[in-house]
Amino acid sequence: MALIINGEEIDDEVVESEFRNVKGHYERTLQVACCERDNEFRGYAKDNLISRVLLNQEAVKRVPQVDEDAITARLTKLIDEAGGETQFYMRIGMPYKDEKVVRENVAGGVRLDQMLAQVYGAEPEPTEAEQRAFYEKHLSSYMTEEMIHAAHITKSLQGAKSRQEVFDALRSIRQELLAGEDFMKLAEQHRADEQQQIDLGWFKRGDFMEEFETIAFSMGENEVSPVFTTQLGFHICKVLGRKPQEPVAFDIVKDAVRQRIIEEHRDNKFNELIEELKAVSDIKDTDPPEDTSCPGGH
Known part of the structure; x- marks a missing residue:
């Protein structure tokens, strides 16, 4: 053992x-x-x-x-x-x-x-002043999520002769956009059908496919993306607006702040107990040091 x-x-x-x-x-x-x-x-x-x-x-x-x-x-x-x-x-x-x-x-x-x-x-009973101080100290934990407003032009591979054909079509559209054409106008012209959504509205990370969000959230406002792919096909995206993270008002998160103070109290007590038990326990680890090299030299 x-x-x-x-x-x-x-x-x-x-x-x-x-x-x-x-x-x-x-x-x-x-x-x-x-x-x-x-x-x-x-x-x-x-x-x-x-x-x-x-x-x-x-x-x-x-x-x-x-x-x-x-x-x-x-x-x-x-x-x-x-x-x-x-x-x-x-x-x-x-x-x-x-x-x-x-x-x-x-x-x-x-x-x-x-x-x-x-x-x-007994659970601590933090005063409002203590809760506000905790809130200010940990403000990064009480922020709204970053959001963007985006629109896209998309073409699926359905009915296309090849992926290259779809890519070339969207690359041509992108060149028009970079030359000054209106994004929403071109999106309407190249819409597959009335059901295809162009304006995606405001959304946060996790609302769409990761491949799409990785591109969209890395862009600046009014920027037009390169042509990129997801499992749904090829896309060009434009960011129409951005909402950066901002602090949530204290009164809205007051209960969560109080609960976090209680949780920290418990965490500290728990960790103190573990350290106390380790200090007075007989713990033997007989494992020899292992080779840290990976198979194949990786």
Whole structure:
């Protein structure tokens, strides 16, 4: 066993599973390629597991007994949220009903929640002045989303002899636009049918296809894009207006500010507990240092 925490051995496959989860997260956010950060991610995985095990061990010490009614209430809620008992067991990956095992797992969750409630203590009651100060300090978290107003000329590949034919047609239209022709006028002339939308109105990131937004949000006001493609065909886009991010008024986000202050209080208490537990625990990591080079020399 590579990881032993206060005498509790963590199976190597558990470490590997957590490592894969951590690495998968960074791969999905395009922050890693191949294996150049594997040692770093393995360290994150072990730290996650150490924190998890220490919390469970401490919870058993502080809350040795969990009320059966509390377990039943939590289990009933989980089953209802899953849409029924069958769906619940499918969701947790248990091919057959084993209520004893499930109740033990649920008891662990209830115990942990009860311990953390002790750790967090009473919720802070920030004054309005404290909330306003927090709002000002973290103003970047309380901004409207950037928006643009755009229109486009688009042609699909349907009925075309080739992609080149469609590209050449739009490139010719773009040359007219750059020479001073009116965008909306040309868009109407080259509209496929009355259902095809020209003016896309105001929109934010995430409202349209990423390929389209990447081009549109990189443009300045009144700028005409190059010809580009999406899964719907070829496009020329023009940005008609922009609304930059701006602060949302304090009164509108006041409740969210208060909640974030409470969450920060809990985060600080949680992190303090983890550090305290690590300081007095016997944690052994017997893994040898790994080769950081990637297969094939990448």
